Amino acid sequence: MLIPLICNQCGGKLEVEQKWVLESGDTVIVLSDxxxxxxxxxxxxxxxxxxxxxxxxxxxxxxxxVSGSNIVIGNGNVILKGRxxxxxx
Ligand SMILES: [Zn+2]
Numbered sequence: 001m002l003i004p005l006i007c008n009q010c011g012g013k014l015e016v017e018q019k020w021v022l023e024s025g026d027t028v029i030v031l032s033d034x035x036x037x038x039x040x041x042x043x044x045x046x047x048x049x050x051x052x053x054x055x056x057x058x059x060x061x062x063x064x065x066v067s068g069s070n071i072v073i074g075n076g077n078v079i080l081k082g083r084x085x086x087x088x089x
Contacts, residue, residue, distance in 0.1 A: 003028070004054035012040035013054055026053050
């Protein structure tokens with residue numbers, strides 16, 4: 001089973017076999033004797049390295065309210081939704 005991760009070099013999405021990594025919350029740790037290469041930036045992810053999981057529930061709304069804090073667009077680049085402070089008079 002493949003799980004989607006976020007490359008910590010380029011922010012792109014990469015999918016790895018679940019058995020290649022140790023899952024820990026919303027991050028995974030690359031197991032020893034496993035190495036995989038990001039298809040976007042060719043960075044090698046080595047054993048012991050920590051990568052973020054791509055959130056399974058992705059909040060994308062058009063002309064609606066976004067309840068989540070992250071919006072994922074395209075190949076997995078995460079854009080944080082800016083919170084505008086109330087204007088001080
Ligand atoms: Zn990458």
